[in-house]
Amino acid sequence: MPPASPLTGIALACMAVVLFALLDASSRFVAVAIPVLVALWVRFLMQTCMTLVLLKRDTGSWLPHPQNLPWQIARACAYVLSSSLSFVSLRYINVGEFTAIAMIAPVVVSVLAIVVLHERLPMLRWLLLGIALSGAVLIIQPGSMDFRWVMLLPLAQVAANVFYLLITAHLARYDAPLTTHLYTGLVGLLTISALLPWTWQPFSAPWPMWMALAGGALAASVGHLLLAHAYRFAPSTVLMPYLYGQVAMAVLLGWLFFGDIPDLPSSIGIAMIVASGISGALLSWWQAHRLARK
Secondary structure: OOOOOHHHHHHHHHHHHHHHHHHHHHHHHHOOOOOHHHHHHHHHHHHHHHHHHHHHHHHOOOOOOOOOHHHHHHHHHHHHHHHHHHHHHOOOOOHHHHHHHHOHHHHHHHHHHHHHOOOOOOHHHHHHHHHHHHHHHHHHOOOOOOOOHHHHHHHHHHHHHHHHHHHHHHHOOOOOHHHHHHHHHHHHHHHHHHHHHHHOOOOOOOHHHHHHHHHHHHHHHHHHHHHHHHHHHOOHHHHHHHHOHHHHHHHHHHHHHHOOOOOHHHHHHHHHHHHHHHHHHHHHHHHHHHHHHO
16 A cells, blocks of 8 residues: 555546546547447457556566456446446537536435445535536536437436446455456456447548547546555545536537537536536545544
């Protein structure tokens, strides 16, 4: 375990946030021409190859044996589903709005963690979750004339991502970050490879889209590795407020590359989700600090 250095963890988390925002922007760019499964196959191939090289360099082994293979497979399946829903969602919703809704997942995880541990859940936690969900409703605007049922896809992505995050926290007690990263990519690659022959349809995409797809795959692989290592230097209560910087980055990239400017209800919804997430993280930090002083 490396020596305690919260600033190192914060720096790694901030770099991961930038890469995740670039991933979402690239996904929206390529989603109009490249099928979901092809994009995911490229992403998982790059993640698997990169992780194999790092493992060989650091451990001398190409394929380490995980201590909890069933949970590794479950995590990979949750990640495949979450990634698929993300890719499809970005066809119908702006990058900033999608990222804001996706950031509900850590709030839900923090609530579920307390429920699973059978601890008393403070009313403030429920209030923050309600604020975050209300913000998502403002972004999706189910009562508006422009509403389509596909606008609910980001909420389905949140549900899949919640399972992914919970399993990730569970596996952190058994396997090293690189091992988990490898098996997520490998299981995802094998799953998509098995599905591709049955769903393949001819398509054409210009070379800039292939470049964006490769760049997004690299951003996803490096970003998840950076975040995994960030948790080795600082707890989630310290890192979470910085992770919400991804929303600001996504809004900026959406404006720069696609001319997306959230309307007033969406802007209010984004602000509600970000405020809820940061408040929840600060509340967790304060509770942990108070317990440590007793």
